Every structure is written in structure tokens, then in C-alpha cells.
Amino acid sequence: MTGSASKTKLTILRxxxxxxxxxxxxxxxxxxxxFSRAYGKNDLNLGFTKDDSKAAVERNRTAFSRxxxxxxxxxxxxxxSDCGSIVTLRQVHSDVIHCVDSIPDLIPDSIQAETLVGxxxxxxxxxxxxGIQTADCLPIILVDPKRRAVGAFHAGWRGTVxxxxxxxxxxxxxxxxxxxxDLKAAIGPGIHGCCYEVGEEVRTKFExxxxxxxxxxREIRESDPVREKYPLLFLxxxxxxxxxxxxxxxxxxVEANRRQLLGAGVLGKNIDASTLCTNCRRDLLFSYRAEKGxxxxxxxxxxxxx
Numbered sequence: 001m002t003g004s005a006s007k008t009k010l011t012i013l014r015x016x017x018x019x020x021x022x023x024x025x026x027x028x029x030x031x032x033x034x035f036s037r038a039y040g041k042n043d044l045n046l047g048f049t050k051d052d053s054k055a056a057v058e059r060n061r062t063a064f065s066r067x068x069x070x071x072x073x074x075x076x077x078x079x080x081s082d083c084g085s086i087v088t089l090r091q092v093h094s095d096v097i098h099c100v101d102s103i104p105d106l107i108p109d110s111i112q113a114e115t116l117v118g119x120x121x122x123x124x125x126x127x128x129x130x131g132i133q134t135a136d137c138l139p140i141i142l143v144d145p146k147r148r149a150v151g152a153f154h155a156g157w158r159g160t161v162x163x164x165x166x167x168x169x170x171x172x173x174x175x176x177x178x179x180x181x182d183l184k185a186a187i188g189p190g191i192h193g194c195c196y197e198v199g200e201e202v203r204t205k206f207e208x209x210x211x212x213x214x215x216x217x218r219e220i221r222e223s224d225p226v227r228e229k230y231p232l233l234f235l236x237x238x239x240x241x242x243x244x245x246x247x248x249x250x251x252x253x254v255e256a257n258r259r260q261l262l263g264a265g266v267l268g269k270n271i272d273a274s275t276l277c278t279n280c281r282r283d284l285l286f287s288y289r290a291e292k293g294x295x296x297x298x299x300x301x302x303x304x305x306x
Contacts, residue, residue: 001028001186001274009033010044010067011284015186015272018143024150025129026141026302027068028188028274030284035059039286039296047133047297061086068301086131086301090117091154095162099175101125119159120168124149124176127306131299135288136278138190138253139300140165142172142183149176150302157198160256161205169264180265187273188300191289193218193252195279203249206256216256220248 034044096118137156
């Protein structure tokens with residue numbers, strides 16, 4: 001994934017294998033060089049969150065759209081798009097996917113202007129851009145170069161368990177005749193297995209759905225110097241006689257979605273995944289978990305030039 005980061009310049013990350021298509025518009029935003037001050041100085045928050053002002057978010061979206069459009073592809077043509085031409089969703093961690101061919105009507109006088117509810121969008125309409133908002137969950141873009149159809153999906157652990165991206169491949173096949181082997185996939189920045197600690201209940205849900213679930217998790221036993229030095233203090237009546245040390249469980253959400261794409265028929269060579277972890281790179285990206293819920297939203301956008 002390409003795109004140089006500058007604290008004073010609006011930065012858009014792009015997947016290298018998608019940048020070769022002159023007719024395609026795509027990009028993953030960062031938090032740099034915006035107009036929001038709710039979460040830090042000059043943040044590019046693209047979500048209508050409760051802490052930020054509507055005016056700041058609208059300025060951010062306009063600036064982001066202009067920067068997204070300015071590259072113009074290899075042909076140098078621009079989309080003529082603005083923030084109003086990006087279709088977004090009220091995301092609810094579901095497996096609901098909408099096929100769209102126009103901009104939905106907005107709710108009058110509403111800060112939360114999204115009228116569609118779900119976590120996936122697909123289109124084959126030229127000039128229409130699809131947007132997914134994230135702050136730890138994975139944004140995933142699908143592109144069919146043969147039919148010039150695209151999709152954008154929001155995959156947190158709940159959406160992943162519900163197979164949102166696998167169903168996205170199926171919906172593109174149903175609606176546009178896309179063949180899985182023709183699809184190109186880009187998994188944008190999100191929280192990685194190094195930082196994504198989850199509970200046992202999450203692992204149980206994955207085990208109920210995926211035969212390979214055990215490969216998606218890793219465990220770390222917490223060390224306790226006091227227990228190690230004075231083990232007799234922690235004797236219990238239960239076998240084997242000592243209380244167990246708590247364990248931490250980490251989920252590799254990127255690998256979980258990569259496996260789904262492979263299972264759906266997408267070729268491994270056509271899948272690109274960002275190495276950026278939102279929890280590790282708070283200087284560049286928003287992280288809901290790292291910032292304890294008070295944070296902005298990034299946006300992944302994809303569409304074809306009109």
C-alpha cells in the first residue's frame with residue numbers, strides 16, 4: 001500500500017495493484033491534515049461523530065474528496081466528484097450489503113445523513129463512489145476490472161464472523177456476473193493481531209463458523225512475579241492444585257478476512273493487505289480502542305470514473 005505520510009499534508013493510502021487502473025478511484029484516508037480539533041490538532045475526521053462539529057467534518061470530507069480526485073489516474077482525468085457523491089452507510093456490524101446505482105436521498109437537517117443501514121456497498125455505476133468508515137475495523141475494497149464493478153465492506157469481528165466479505169464476493173457475482181478469480185482485493189489499515197485482544201466468547205463464535213479458526217488466534221499467559229516466587233500462596237482445592245494465570249487472546253482479523261477471500265475464490269496474488277495497525281500507529285490513524293472510544297473515523301473509498 002502506497003502513500004507517503006506528512007503531518008502537514010493530507011495523505012491518502014492506495015493499494016499498488018489497484019493503482020494501475022486509470023478508470024478506478026480508490027483510497028484509504030488517514031487522520032492527517034484536517035480541520036477537526038475534537039481528538040487532536042488538525043485531524044481529518046470523516047465521520048459525523050458526537051464530539052466533532054458538522055462543519056469541521058464537512059470541510060474534511062470536501063478536502064478529502066478533492067485530494068482523492070486530484071490524482072486523476074494514469075489518464076489524468078478526474079471524477080468531478082465531491083463529498084456529496086460518496087455513498088456511505090449507517091454501519092451496524094452486520095452482513096447487509098446494498099447494491100446502489102445512485103446517491104440516496106439525505107435525511108433533512110440530520111448530522112447522521114446516512115440513510116442506508118448495513119456494512120457493505122457494491123456498484124457498477126460510473127462516477128459513483130462508495131465509502132466505508134473505520135477506526136479499528138477493517139475496510140475492504142473489491143474491484144472487478146473486467147466488468148468495472150466495485151465493492152466496499154466494513155469488517156469488524158462481528159462482520160467477519162457473519163462472512164461479510166465472502167458474501168460481498170457472492171453479491172458481486174450475483175449482481176454483475178463477477179468471477180471471483182477476476183477480483184482484486186485491498187484490505188486497508190485496521191487493528192492487527194499484535195494488538196487485537198478479544199474475549200473467549202469471540203473465539204468460540206469463530207470456532208463455530210470456521211474450521212481453521214484455531215489458526216486465527218494466539219494466546220499469551222500473563223506473567224506474575226509474585227506467583228512465580230511464592231507459588232504456595234496460590235494453592236487451591238482444584239486440581240492440579242494451583243490457580244491458573246489469566247491468559248490474553250489475540251485475533252488476527254486481517255488473516256481471517258484473507259482466508260474468507262481465498263475461500264470465496266479470490267486468488268492469493270490478487271489480495272493486498274496494509275501492514276499498518278491502527279492501535280500501533282495513532283500518529284497516522286484513528287483507533288477506537290487505543291483512544292478509548294473517543295476518536296474520529298477514517299474512510300475507504302472506491303468507484304469508477306464517469
